[in-house]
Amino acid sequence: MADHGPTEKMNLFTAVNGALHIAMETDPTACVFGEDVAFGGVFRCSIDLREKFGPHRVFNTPLSEQGIAGFAIGMAAVGHTAIAEMQFADYIFPAFDQLVNEAAKFRYRAGGVWDCGGLTVRSAWGAVGHGGHYHSQCPEAYFAHTPGLKVVVPRGPYQAKGLLLSCIRDRNPCVFFEPKALYRAAVDQVPVGDYNLPLSKADVVQEGDDITCVGWGTQVHRMLKAAEMAKEEGISCEIIDLQTILPWDVHTIEESVKKTGRLLVTHEAPLTQGFGAEIAASITERCFFSLEAPIKRVCGYDVPFPLIYEKFYLPDEYKIFEGIKEVCA
């Protein structure tokens, strides 16, 4: 971890809040808006922003995700920094057209004359224990199918602050998914000041020799637990947090797989057509002769996210552990 000055204990939502404060302080064109953001947001991520930066820069929108995305693109199109909140990633779909057909193609279709690079969409993402169909989903793969977007998922408060600031300052439209299970649960020593973490760069969280395990967000913590169990069986796991889903860092994974000879990819989203499929295909192409076993995907089942079956649906540490053993057998 590079030195970014004095740190403070923060959880994920306070880290996001910290990033928003810095973004607003360092960029007078920046605005934060979305449903219920004015009073601090339903996850408290925008707390105190309105008091500090005023109602012109921090405001509630009417209840429309397509409106929020379109509005944000319009601000960004004329040079503003637009930080839009979608209350839940499950509710980002009304904005899909704006993000996929407009934001993503804004620069390309204008030959670079216009862009909406100042756009960042933040959204609460992933399983939380009691969310059922519509407060649990991980829609990153839909957006990863869209050239022109950047898609980022942090695993903890330190990453959340640094990666969010990078997204806000990046000159491309970014979709930033915040693992809501970690808003309160994950606590780090986080730099109080301003810092960026690089986009499109995976993070080797733990080095190992026998197998490479790749995941993002909440899944990184499950991989670490599985790696502990595997260690007791004499298996050494290299754990990689992909961090940026698009454009993704194939090189870090390639290098790791060339070393370990094995790969497991895991995500909460359903198996079929998840981003794990893209990683598996690319690594097969690049590392075929280094692979000692088929690539394993440990993912959600191909069903809608089910409330009381969540613990059976999720690719938890035990399923990852079984996957590791299978690949290393």
Place this chain on the structure above:
Amino acid sequence: MLQSSRFLCSHSLPPGGVTAWVRRFGSRRKLTAEEIEMPFAGVLAKQYVHRPEFKKTYEGIPILRQLEYDGTLVDGIELPFPLEEGVAMYQTMLKLTVYDQIMYDIQRQGRISFYMTNSGEEAAQVGSSAALDLGDVIFPQYRELGVLMWRGFTLQDIVDQCFSLKGDPGKGRQMPVHYTSKKLNIQTISSPLATQIPHATGCGYAFRMRRQKNCAVTYFGEGAASEGDFIPAINFAATLKSQTLFICRNNGFAISTPVSEQYIGDGIAVRGIAYGINTIRVDGNDIVASYNATKEARRLCLEEEAPCVVELMTYRVGHHSTSDDASRYRQDEEAKAWQEEGMSGVGRFKRFLINQEQDMKLAQETKKQAIQAIREGDKEKYCPIDEGLFEDVYDTPDWRLREQQAHLHKHLETHADKYDMSRYEPSAAFPFPADSKPKK
């Protein structure tokens, strides 16, 4: 105005004269003199003006009120339903408040994961639903338990769903308050806002097409009406002529967002008018007006085979949900004022019934029964794991689902000690002992 008819002097005609105009309108006949006077299709304008004038304000849509704060009916208004039915409606409202209170409390105790109360909106819900037919199909948002209860949704149905029990037709897959009932013609509640509104438009069209004397009825909040799905829903209904009632519960808030930040126009009703739809605005805390307006809307809808918009003005007295703390964004006093007897829908109708010397004490049993049902709910089983998790994705599961089910089965066999399966009904594929509990 007379002068303005002179606008069509020959030089303003396109080359080719009137026949060219005729082609442009896609018709082979000649335009009438009136059409030449006002050739623009799709507007109600009957005159031209000669100075720029912008339209924005107008007098506003009035609010239908028939039951006064003191519980007396407005002069000349009669109770539109038999007194016994009125008592039954009142009892339903009271039950709703009892259930809401208990479910809210047990959520606080952690026995269910989530709940949303209906407080403040009882009269809007029960009054409007009492005016409907059981054959009408309801497309609800989520804060309409009173509508469901009036149609016959029982305490057990509520407990089964909120506790995710095997009696829940949704098999415990959705969060609490996401009810469904085929028998009562209640479509499944879905969290994404406003998505049900265009469904009601399609359903109402199907009813007209097959000459069914029923309406599709959708309920939604004023916040949801800002979503993209709302406008096509009412515009399709207007243009395609759907037998649909659009019932908006305008309760002042969408979570923390007050109506003043949700829209600037004249409520939601004005949008019905803008789209050429029969529209009415009602005091939703007046159960008589809510009933009468909905009854009449339904009659009009079937007679004209066209949609209606009903805006029920009310107030969300409780928190948005158990995940919310309303004191963060509004004064507690405000909600209290709305609970005063005359203001609140329940209290106002109570005054009326007292005036009629009706005995409408809610049987003490209601609360006891609710507590009992919940106590049993705490012990009752969930659906079997395989059925609950893997069925109904498609009409028949494909190979992936079969393989994944087998994977889970094997996994649970290996790791039976890691998962608490004690609440799930054992099944042939998942015969795990009912007393399996994680060792940890």
